[in-house]
Amino acid sequence: MKLTGAQILLKCLEKEGVDVMFGFPGGAVIDIYDEIPKSSVEHILVRHEQGAIHAADGYARATGRVGVCLVTSGPGATNTVTGIATAYADSIPVVIFTGQVPRALIGNDAFQEVDIVGITRPCTKHNYLVQDINDLARTVKQAFYLARSGRPGPVLVDLPKDIQQQVAEFSYPEEVSMRSYKPTKNPHIGQIRKVVKLLKKAKRPLIYSGGGVITSGSHEELTWLGRKLHIPVTSTLMGLGAFPGDDELFLGMLGMHGTFAANMAVNNCDLLLAVGARFDDRVTGKVDTFAPNATIVHIDVDPTSIQKNVSVQVPLVADCKPALAALKTETEGTLDEYDWAADHKEWVEKVKGWAKEHPLTYKDDTEGIKPQYVVEKIYEITKGDAIIATEVGQNQMWAAQFYKYQRPNTLLTSGGLGTMGYGFPAAMGAQRAFPDKLVIDIAGDGSIQMCIQEMMTVVCNKLPVKIVILNNGYLGMVRQWQELFYEKNYCATCMDAQPDFVKLAEAYGAAGFRVTEKKDVEKTLREAFKVDKPVIVDIRVEKEENVYPMVPAGASLTEMLLV
Missing domain, CATH: 3.40.50.970 (Thiamin diphosphate (ThDP)-binding fold, Pyr/PP domains)
Structure with missing residues (x-):
């Protein structure tokens, strides 16, 4: 079946199960827009390209699927850069299709030409400039695979106008195999057993949950681990929702604007189990004083995130879901012989005491609206x-x-x-x-x-x-x-x-x-x-109301400004 490049792109999106994309047309993508009405993929016309990439990002976060946006070349492409960097920072799977001038004009300062591949290289997981129509379907397949696998992130595909107009046989690959990209998904069983031994020894364990738990769909495993082993749980901003917010073991967010209980628990725990988090500076405060009494276990699918900001005693490179599932399997057999609740009772009561002593609150002492x-x-x-x-x-x-x-x-x-x-x-x-x-x-x-x-x-x-x-x-x-x-x-x-x-x-x-x-x-x-x-x-609302608690920049988590 011979199709134009524009038709091939739409067929690829249908094969990937894309139901909607957000975009804004222009001359460099007009051939694609000519084919959209014949496709099953819905197009939502935004009013600015930044809206398109943020909408694709929001779609991805809410569904767990890959979000898609389509924009034209030049300013259309550069208007997405802030949104691409946003998705990159938070590991959100989006694929961005940008129009480009015909190949013969690339590098000639043609109308609405920018090197969007070069511009976005620092803030994409990967990007492509398609130079052969016979590579188009394979490139789209790889883009979706890269966006959703391993540590997810944005992938950009730049499409020259003449590629969209050329004709080629359409064949969509069944699978993707990239020799240079083999993310580790399953945990090393030796490391899992080492973590279980540390959990058994710990008297003051704390689970530190990040956005990777949500991305990997491992919230049920995390909740089981916290509840069954009776371990308090704190979360990054990105991890909120992975553990039920009204559970008695949940301490709320930690860090610069984290709760008193969460920050004190980090400072006093003897084992910190970090899952799908990257020890961001807004979380750690002064790094030298972060979790000073703890053995730190770090589970993350991205090996470059481990040991980057803090020293970790037990690294565990794996997707959060199989890693937490393996921890569940290894600890399930201990539930009859080992009384986790009794062993952690004193610690949990201590943490609850901090929460009671300094709960999240505010002074509602005026007639205004807080x-x-x-x-x-x-x-x-x-x-x-x-x-x-x-x-x-x-x-x-x-x-x-x-x-x-x-x-x-x-x-x-x-x-x-x-x-x-x-x-x-x-x-x-x-x-x-x-x-x-x-x-x-x-x-x-x-x-x-x-x-x-x-x-x-x-x-x-x-x-x-x-x-x-x-x-x-x-x-x-x-x-x-x-x-x-x-x-x-x-x-x-x-x-x-x-x-x-x-x-x-x-x-x-x-x-x-x-x-x-x-x-x-x-x-x-x-x-x-x-x-x-x-x-x-x-x-x-009240004009000069402040956010508390607050850890000043460069201070340790225990140096909180309170209400």
Whole structure:
């Protein structure tokens, strides 16, 4: 069967089971767009290419599948770079197809030509410039395989215009075999048994769970291990939802804005079992003082993540799911002969004491609306049964602290790169994946304006995303740092000059609500969540409320600033 390159691409996407891609057309991809109406792959037209890559990312996080976006050459391609770097930092499987000028013009400074392969090389897992139409199908197959396997990540495929127009026989490979890429999936049984011995010896064990647990789908194994062995669990921002947020063994998030109990547990544990986490600087604080009394076990599919930031005594290179399954198998036989609960009772009580002594809280001592109160009400109304996206900054941290995530893939947030503007288009992608789910973007008044043009996308595609703006009139997290460490020199952080978000929503054809009094928060949220179309809820919260606890930059986890 002879097809054009554009037809081959669409056939490849169908073979991969792609049901939707997010994109924006242009001259360098017009041949592909000419074929899209004949394909089973739905195309959602965004209003900016950054919206396309973030939406594909949100789709991937919510579903666990590969997200796909399609953009044109030049500025279309470069507009995706922030989103590609976002996905790369958080190990999210997305495939980005970019148009390119015809091969004969590459390097000639042609109209809308950029070296997108060179530009994105540092922030993709791999990328391709297709130079032979006979390689196209194989390249697409490899791109999807690379994006989803091992440590997932973004893969970019650059498609010259003449490749899209040429004709070739179509044959899609059944399997992928790449001699230079053989990620280790299964754990070494010797290392597993070594971990079990350490668990038996430990009196103060702690599980430190990261985004890799969610990516690998190993939340059930992690939950079994924590509960059956009676081990407290803390989580990174990216790992929230892997262990039930309301479980008595869950300590919440650790790190710069982590809970007092989690940070104290890290400082006092004698065994730290790190699963699918990379010891980011926001987690460790001062590295020299991180987990000073612990033997550290690190399970990660990416060998380059092990020993990179902290010294690890027991490295275990493997996918989290088979590794945790092997630990479950090895410890199941001990449940009758070994009383894990009794052995860890004193430690668990100590940790609970820290949580009781300094719980996550805030001073609700004014007539104004506290942003933490709003997040608590969102959790109370949804009972944890919603997909929450966040922007970046204070809104992100309050969403992490005061909403209890019960299941994986329900928190969509830019953890590694901290990309303002991420949450709304990510929520859009998740809503397309789950049209009947309640999807909420918890936003700040600064971040939400970075991709606000996608209001038109959600309205046109009947994607009823709910945006809840914690509107404090500032770039809140930067203002907080200015208050605490720069003598309140609020330079360039005041956002008093804002649009009327209610009128803005209505101008796009969405619904808008405004809340200025605490008594109206719950009823307005309930009303907004019932509206069957996109909604903006503008909630005027306390202007100078801070996120606590907070570990100052360069300090150890025990040097927390508390409420």
